Amino acid sequence: xxxxxxxxxxxxxxxxxxxxxxxxxxxxxxxxxxxxxxxxxxxxxxxxxxxxxxxxxxxxxxxxxxxxxxxxxxxxxxxxxxxxxxxxxxxxxxxxxxxxxxxxxxxxxxxxxx
Amino acid sequence: xxxxxxxxxxxxxxxxxxxxxxxxxxxxxxxxxxxxxxxxxxxxxxxxxxxxxxxxxxxxxxxxxxxxxxxxxxxxxxxxxxxxxxxxxxxxxxxxxxxxxxxxxxxxxxxxxx
DNA sequence: CGTAATATTTAAGTAAGTTATATATTACAA
DNA sequence: TTGTAATATATAACTTACTTAAATATTACG
Numbered sequence: 001x002x003x004x005x006x007x008x009x010x011x012x013x014x015x016x017x018x019x020x021x022x023x024x025x026x027x028x029x030x031x032x033x034x035x036x037x038x039x040x041x042x043x044x045x046x047x048x049x050x051x052x053x054x055x056x057x058x059x060x061x062x063x064x065x066x067x068x069x070x071x072x073x074x075x076x077x078x079x080x081x082x083x084x085x086x087x088x089x090x091x092x093x094x095x096x097x098x099x100x101x102x103x104x105x106x107x108x109x110x111x112x113x114x
Numbered sequence: 115x116x117x118x119x120x121x122x123x124x125x126x127x128x129x130x131x132x133x134x135x136x137x138x139x140x141x142x143x144x145x146x147x148x149x150x151x152x153x154x155x156x157x158x159x160x161x162x163x164x165x166x167x168x169x170x171x172x173x174x175x176x177x178x179x180x181x182x183x184x185x186x187x188x189x190x191x192x193x194x195x196x197x198x199x200x201x202x203x204x205x206x207x208x209x210x211x212x213x214x215x216x217x218x219x220x221x222x223x224x225x226x227x228x
Numbered sequence: 229c230g231t232a233a234t235a236t237t238t239a240a241g242t243a244a245g246t247t248a249t250a251t252a253t254t255a256c257a258a
Numbered sequence: 259t260t261g262t263a264a265t266a267t268a269t270a271a272c273t274t275a276c277t278t279a280a281a282t283a284t285t286a287c288g
Contacts (some may be wrong), residue, residue: 002211005244006127008276009119014218021221028235037221038214048276050237071284072235094219097116100152101212104128105205107135107151119275122245142266162245164268185253186266234285239278246273254265 002041011044011052013090016079019062020087024078027053053077061086116155125162126170127204130193133176134201138192141167167191175200 018033019025025033031044056062061083065076079087132147133139139147145158170176175197179190193201 002207002214003123004277005123006207006211008123008244009117009121010215011276013120014215017218017221026235034218037217041210041214045277046236047238047278052275054237070234073283074235091219093116093120094215096155097120098212098215098219100116100155101124101128101208103151104131104148105208105212107131118246122275125245140266159246160267161247161269166244168268184265187252188266230288232285232287235283237281239280241279242275242277244273244275247271249270250268252266254263256261256263258260258262 001043002038004045007042010094011048012056013094014042014044015049015052015056016061016083016087016090017094019077019079020084020091024065024076026074026076028074056083115157116152118159121156124208125158125166127208128156128158129163129166129170130175130197130201130204131208133191133193134198134205138179138190140188140190142188170197 014034015030018030022033027046027049031046031049034042034044053062057064057077060080062077063080065078067074067076128148129144132144136147141160141163145160145163148156148158167176171178171191174194176191177194179192181188181190
């Protein structure tokens, strides 16, 4: 398991990227998908996820459709046009972040420095 | 520039990884090196860096040697044996983190899902 | 009949950062 | 010589993105 402190800050981008991928998803589904894609290494907490979804909706980044499945409410989220451009920005930033971390982590003694 | 929220949480690992690489470094040097390695995309703030260095010292992860250069104090930090094992753990975790982020960011529509 | 899984909500608390300020020397330009 | 930028460290006050915890409700399984 990856420590929450490390993941902190990436939540929004992760959620938005998955929504871009899947068109629409509900909260619980997002947590499942993240666990699946990361081999259980990233687990989103509901206390973090749902407030973020609500916030993104209030900002006009996401829209919701409530549906009923087996007497359980599912609230599907999908990107607005504004949301689409936000994802693009966020994903670019995350790619730069990954590149940056890699250039630090992958340092090799005696090869890159002097 | 990568947003502070994204970097937050990685600071400790970045610092430790650089110290492992360079043997010993002083605070200001660490900020320069991170900017250099990340093409200016990650800028550490002193308000974050120095408290972290002090904390790691108190935990027995780092030791210090104060030196004088041009009438300016330089406090060099280097890893203790304990520090070496901490770096190893932290770097492993970060590699898993990077892998996880990549498996989300690099999703391709219609290829991995169904 | 109890537990696990599914599904969402939200209040209270934590802590890792940011922001701002202080201090002091060297170097360079106008 | 006066001011600004770079070098070098320290720390108090504040923010906020989370974690933790508790609540609610249905389905599924042993």
